[in-house]
Amino acid sequence: MDKVNLADKFARFADHWSPKVVAELNxxxxxxxxxxxxxxxxxxxxxxxxxxxxxxxxxxxxxxxTVELSAGDFLVVPRGVEHRPVADEEVEVVLFEPATAxxxxxxxxxxTVDTLExx
Amino acid sequence: MDKVNLADKFARFADHWSPKVVAELNxxxxxxxxxxxxxxxxxxxxxxxxxxxxxxxxxxxxxxxTVELSAGDFLVVPRGVEHRPVADEEVEVVLFEPATAxxxxxxxxxxTVDTLExx
Numbered sequence: 001m002d003k004v005n006l007a008d009k010f011a012r013f014a015d016h017w018s019p020k021v022v023a024e025l026n027x028x029x030x031x032x033x034x035x036x037x038x039x040x041x042x043x044x045x046x047x048x049x050x051x052x053x054x055x056x057x058x059x060x061x062x063x064x065x066t067v068e069l070s071a072g073d074f075l076v077v078p079r080g081v082e083h084r085p086v087a088d089e090e091v092e093v094v095l096f097e098p099a100t101a102x103x104x105x106x107x108x109x110x111x112t113v114d115t116l117e118x119x
Numbered sequence: 120m121d122k123v124n125l126a127d128k129f130a131r132f133a134d135h136w137s138p139k140v141v142a143e144l145n146x147x148x149x150x151x152x153x154x155x156x157x158x159x160x161x162x163x164x165x166x167x168x169x170x171x172x173x174x175x176x177x178x179x180x181x182x183x184x185t186v187e188l189s190a191g192d193f194l195v196v197p198r199g200v201e202h203r204p205v206a207d208e209e210v211e212v213v214l215f216e217p218a219t220a221x222x223x224x225x226x227x228x229x230x231t232v233d234t235l236e237x238x
Contacts, residue, residue, distance in 0.1 A: 048144035
């Protein structure tokens, strides 16, 4: 039951596309992650996923449209919906999703993170 | 699948202690709420509760200690733990918690909100 400061957590890592767990509650994880560049197209069969921008901006691409997100914006991507985050410059993002969620969803590639670091 | 801007949501209401639902995912609610003054002591039997400060500051009182929270800080209060938020000045807070959570937990008083507004 200690407070967590988001800026402090983001200051503690530099890698991209590798979510770190900063809290767990009700079977859900709160994660922090930095995006830069284009991720892999994927979906999650069983998990809805929330993306909240802490600093910077990125766009969430769907097959039929794109949503631009800036600091203070969040977006819920429902389970089953294919998506791809793309960041022209580094962006800091908070994720809220079930503890079962894999970052690359139904896809495996070199950015798949099986064992999540805790910060 | 539209984005939500937190500042826009907070601009849409002025009342205190009355959480508004701004998103739902995985059986959890994302809520926005303004606190001012001291709330009622309570706990939640079955729900952990996350408080993220969007603007301002408040303190979470526990029976044995107090945690001070400012913008960018969050705190998870585990189920069963008695707590009372207190804000000397108005503060804007984002809540993540199960859709089943009642704002006053095990207590009923004039601030209990049975039917949540959606913004």
